[in-house]
Amino acid sequence: xxxxxxxxxxxxxxxxxxxxxxxxxxxxxxxxxxxxxxxxxxxxxxxxxxxxxxxxxxxxxxxxxxxxxxxxxxxxxxxxxxxxxxxxxxxxxxxxxxxxxxxxxxxxxxxxxxxxxxxxxxxxxxxxxxxxxxxxxxxxxxxxxxxxxxxxxxxxxxxxxxxxxxxxxxxxxxxxxxxxxxxxxxxxxxxxxxxxxxxxxxxxxxxxxxxxxxxxxxxxxxxxxx
Amino acid sequence: xxxxxxxxxxxxxxxxxxxxxxxxxxxxxxxxxxxxxxxxxxxxxxxxxxxxxxxxxxxxxxxxxxxxxxxxxxxxxxxxxxxxxxxxxxxxxxxxxxxxxxxxxxxxxxxxxxxxxxxxxxxxxxxxxxxxxxxxxxxxxxxxxxxxxxxxxxxxxxxxxxxxxxxxxxxxxxxxxxxxxxxxxxxxxxxxxxxxxxxxxxxxxxxxxxxxxxxxxxxxxxxxxxxxxxxxxxxxxxxxxxxx
Numbered sequence: 499x500x501x502x503x504x505x506x507x508x509x510x511x512x513x514x515x516x517x518x519x520x521x522x523x524x525x526x527x528x529x530x531x532x533x534x535x536x537x538x539x540x541x542x543x544x545x546x547x548x549x550x551x552x553x554x555x556x557x558x559x560x561x562x563x564x565x566x567x568x569x570x571x572x573x574x575x576x577x578x579x580x581x582x583x584x585x586x587x588x589x590x591x592x593x594x595x596x597x598x599x600x601x602x603x604x605x606x607x608x609x610x611x612x613x614x615x616x617x618x619x620x621x622x623x624x625x626x627x628x629x630x631x632x633x634x635x636x637x638x639x640x641x642x643x644x645x646x647x648x649x650x651x652x653x654x655x656x657x658x659x660x661x662x663x664x665x666x667x668x669x670x671x672x673x674x675x676x677x678x679x680x681x682x683x684x685x686x687x688x689x690x691x692x693x694x695x696x697x698x699x700x701x702x703x704x705x706x707x708x709x710x711x712x713x714x715x716x717x718x719x720x721x722x723x724x
Numbered sequence: 725x726x727x728x729x730x731x732x733x734x735x736x737x738x739x740x741x742x743x744x745x746x747x748x749x750x751x752x753x754x755x756x757x758x759x760x761x762x763x764x765x766x767x768x769x770x771x772x773x774x775x776x777x778x779x780x781x782x783x784x785x786x787x788x789x790x791x792x793x794x795x796x797x798x799x800x801x802x803x804x805x806x807x808x809x810x811x812x813x814x815x816x817x818x819x820x821x822x823x824x825x826x827x828x829x830x831x832x833x834x835x836x837x838x839x840x841x842x843x844x845x846x847x848x849x850x851x852x853x854x855x856x857x858x859x860x861x862x863x864x865x866x867x868x869x870x871x872x873x874x875x876x877x878x879x880x881x882x883x884x885x886x887x888x889x890x891x892x893x894x895x896x897x898x899x900x901x902x903x904x905x906x907x908x909x910x911x912x913x914x915x916x917x918x919x920x921x922x923x924x925x926x927x928x929x930x931x932x933x934x935x936x937x938x939x940x941x942x943x944x945x946x947x948x949x950x951x952x953x954x955x956x957x958x959x960x961x962x963x964x965x966x967x968x
Contacts, residue, residue, distance in 0.1 A: 568959065569959050569962065569963055572956050572959040572960060572963075573959065573960060573963045579952075579956045580949075580952040580953045580955070580956040583952040583955060583956065584948070584949055584952045587948045587949075587951070587952055588948075591944075591945075591948070635924060635928060635932060636923075637962070638924075638925060638928050638958065638961075638962050638965075639928070639955065639958045639959060639962060640928065640931055640932045640935065640951075640954065640955055640958055641951070641955070642951060642952055642954075642955030642956070643951075643952075644948055644951065645951075646932065646935040646936050646938075646939065646951050647935075647938070647939050647944065647947050647948060647951065650936060650939045651939070654898070655841055655842070655936070656841075656842050656901035656902075658936070659820060659841060659842070659920060659936065660919075660920065662932055662936070663820075663919075663920035663921065663924060663929075663932065664919060664920065
């Protein structure tokens with residue numbers, strides 16, 4: 499029996515922390531996606547937080563899904579596929595659709611579906627030893643949780659095709675050059691940097707919302723008494 | 725259609741615009757889709773390079789011929805839409821496509837290059853949408869594909885100015901993905917396609933390329949659903965292959 503807390507949810511100082519908590523690999527298996535859905539449904543309340551950070555416990559972000567597990571599940575149809583996979587994909591989309599900033603904080607390896615989750619974040623910052631990639635094609639498979647869409651969106655068609663077809667990884671410096679991550683910090687103080695960034699951005703988002711509100715107010719979409 | 729020649733280098737198909745020296749496109753329906761598709765399937769091609777014969781990629785449409793046709797021929801719109809279909813077909817191929825741009829790549833020539841996944845240009849390339857210099861505009865999907873690739877502002881600049889862009893600016897603007905010395909561009913293009921596809925079975929290349937194409941053709945949630953389906957197909961195929 500797996501422990502129930504393979505993902506932790508914490509709130510501190512109006513920042514939500516989603517922590518992948520099954521070190522060292524923090525794998526994304528069926529159990530992981532069940533817990534993730536529960537946290538999305540029950541725990542995350544954007545009235546309580548102004549920003550969200552996602553990271554892995556220990557040295558790595560996550561090594562992604564175990565392809566042998568996935569193969570077994572798909573072939574035996576334990577869960578209904580591709581419906582089950584679409585559910586996972588929608589769970590990831592939840593983060594890209596959030597109206598507060600979502601920041602991924604990437605230490606160590608971040609591969610396959612782990613990178614697909616990271617691609618759903620609005621901001622990606624990496625520790626200087628991070629390694630990012632979509633290795634699926636080297637197993638005669640392909641990304642299945644948004645990788646073929648969001649990677650194109652973020653790094654452009656040419657770089658995305660190269661990464662997806664060759665399955666080769668980018669280190670932190672290469673990821674920065676490709677625009678896959680927005681900033682690189684020494685891994686020792688990345689948590690501090692992420693939290694600082696989250697707070698700063700959260701404030702700006704609030705200002706932005708206010709501006710939107712004033713704009714609407716001036717254009718008559720909202721009345722004075724709302 | 726007599727202006728297109730096709731060659732094979734292993735599993736890479738080379739399509740040449742063969743109307744030198746300028747490789748002008750004489751008619752909108754410049755290529756036979758069924759013929760091209762049959763050729764790709766018959767040879768189990770893993771990638772396609774499109775290029776011009778000789779020094780230029782293509783200096784664009786043959787203005788005199790196009791102009792005369794539009795004025796005298798009411799069915800021209802139909803002919804144009806068939807031409808557009810060729811580029812849409814090209815864009816939806818499920819193997820990587822690459823435009824190898826040398827020398828002039830103007831107007832319709834650039835529109836052909838924009839319908840490929842990747843663009844490599846040699847350091848002697850000249851790129852432009854010159855139509856507005858003649859009080860015309862790109863009419864072959866250019867005003868749609870260029871903004872999608874590089875954004876509205878830079879597209880307006882290029883299309884309204886009609887100015888020629890040099891390779892480094894094309895690279896900086898994101899119109900081309902790589903600039904290589906003239907002598908190396910050929911080999912680099914072949915090597916790049918090889919790097920992407922040589923170690924991958926054709927069905928994997930097809931599934932990945934199809935999913936990536938969907939990014940440009942479908943809304944996000946439909947594209948994600950299709951991706952999940954394609955993924956499961958590959959998983960089942962892999963399991964089947966390993967068992968037998």
